Amino acid sequence: MDTSSLNSIFAYYSPYGLYGLNSTSSLSPLSATQRSQESSGISALSGSSRTTVSSLGKALSAVADLQTAAEKLTQPGSFSSLAVSSSTSGVVKGSAAEGTAQGAYTVKVDQLAQGQVLTSATQGSKYDTVGSGADTKVTFQFASGRSASVDIGGGDNTLKGMADAINRADIGVSASVVSSANGYQLKLSGESGAGNAFTVSASGDATLQGFFSSPPGGNGLLLTQQAQDAQGTVNGSAFTSGTNTATTSVEGLTLKLTATGTSTLSVGANPDQAKAVTDFVDAYNTVQNSLSSLGKEYTGFGLTSSFLRNGLANALTPGQDAGGDNARKLADIGISSNANGTLSVDNNKLKAAITSNPDGVAKLFTTTSEQGVANRVLAQVDSGGSLSVDNLLKTAAPSLASPSFSSDSLQSSLVGSLLSQQQSLLSQYGSLGSLTASLNSTGQLLSNLLGNSSGGLGGLGLLGGLNNPGLANSLFSR
Known part of the structure; x- marks a missing residue:
């Protein structure tokens, strides 16, 4: 128990000194002894x-x-015998299959692969109707020669409805509604690669025909990003890829492109090829x-x-x-x-x-x-x-x-009981302090009554008079 606050109380009420109690230290030995004798067995259990x-x-x-x-x-790839390091990992990283020639490869990334993006004319709300609601077929023609169509029914002729219809069709184009300072637009995003560039046309509702016209005409779709392939070179040999994961003329070497720029890839023996196994064994043993x-x-x-x-x-x-x-x-x-x-x-x-x-x-x-x-x-x-x-x-x-698992609560209960006993003792000494304070008050009253005496009992106090009876007797005998 922290007794610092109790010690400060003892110091403030000096009358405790009359009874040989300068602080709670006079009570602490009793509590400490009882705690030591009665909880030693519990403490042993607690440690266990x-x-x-x-x-x-x-x-x-x-x-x-x-x-x-x-x-x-x-x-x-946990046990690949080859490792690939990159001098500029922010541009390109690589992986090497078994049999890839070891050595250094200079990789230059000229452009990254990206998908086409078209955005529509602005609408006041994503739920505003576009056109009359007549059935309309929206056709997507891709550069690869593939085509796909999406049906827009009467309940789909809002930006939100058209986006949902296109996404449900799963044709390789994702649709979303984006907000701008001027309102809301339908955004159509194709997959990466030049072969996934697409045009859009519509048949049916006249308003939707103009809405989906592409290339843009009137209120048609606006091209905001061009589809393109990733392009670059490895040791001067060109590579092209519809995605940013590219194979190269180096057999077994695969590139993961993240930015344009130049980097050197080093293909060599994997120094940590057995580490996954030894880590597993160490963890198992633990x-x-x-x-x-x-x-x-x-x-x-x-x-x-x-x-x-x-x-x-x-x-x-x-x-x-x-x-x-x-x-x-x-x-x-x-x-x-x-x-x-x-x-x-x-x-x-x-x-x-x-x-x-x-x-x-x-x-x-x-x-x-x-x-x-x-x-x-x-x-x-x-x-x-x-x-x-x-x-x-x-x-x-x-x-x-x-039982040892309940020892903390048992020991806490024991200590609480002992501290309660200690507080009871402190309360008794507190009563003595109140008596002393009362006696001092009476002494002060007598001092005031006799303040004009030539010997000056004033300021002496009753306890002071008791401590110096000779002086008190001489004053009262006059």
Whole structure:
């Protein structure tokens, strides 16, 4: 308990000094002794409880890390033996398939791919009707030679209605209603690439025919962005792409374009090609060790811990369709089991397996039927699995339940009782303080009555007179 505020009260009311109470320190030894004697056993239990709860928290954190590591092994390209770095990643990044020639490539991006955009004449509201509502067919003709049409019925002849009708048709053109300072417009956006440029025409309602005229005429559609391909060069050899993901004359090299400019791509051996696997093994071992420690710290969780650890170990056995040549089980790629349930990695064997058979190693960890090692481990730690956060808490809580888990509330109750006793003692001393104050007031009254005496009892005070009886007697004897 913080007694600083009580100490200040004692200092303010000096009469407590008459009774040998200069501060709450006179009462503290009693409370401290009682607390020490009566809560020592509870404190021991509390330490055990906190240790167990802390270990459970570490286990939950380890499970989350294992989930992240397993998810990485299910991603495409996890075991690519080649890596591509870019001197200007804001312009272009790249990826290299197996067999891509290693070396440096100068990439110049002249333009990015983009889609065509048309905007309509302005309307006062997105819900204002356009035309009479007569059935109208809107036709889109694409540069690639493809065409598509959209029917606009009587309930669709507003900006909002026409946008919804075009989007429902799913023809490769998206429609939206945009606002401007002058009102609302229909915006038509095509897919990227010059081959997706389009013109629009309408037949049916005369007003809608003018509304959708393109190229623009009267109140027709206005071209606000031209469709174009991405263009550039790799070591001087030109490339063109309808999207900003471009293949090149370099076999296996794929570009991801983000801006115009120049960059150098370096294709070389992937120094971290085995890291995803070693990270997975480290995370797996941490979970096994955490569960083991939890079982040892609290014997009531021992059987549960063993069950969970065995379930996780069984997940390391892949399904029949997992793996490939020379990579049918973890031992084939340098991962072995230890007596304590953890795993060890032969890094040289692992790297050799990934280099010689990256597809087989990838398939050992993940398959379309989700029978790879990483898939099976994820089934244990994902939502619904025996090691998911929710299920681990539900499983662990009953096993860990004991009187020690209520020790904090028990100790709090004990301390509250002791402090109540202390406050009662302080209240008693407070009554004595009130008596002293009353006596001082009487002394002051006597001083005022005798203020004209030659010896001057004034200012002495009753307690002062009691402390100097000789002087008091001489004054009253006159």
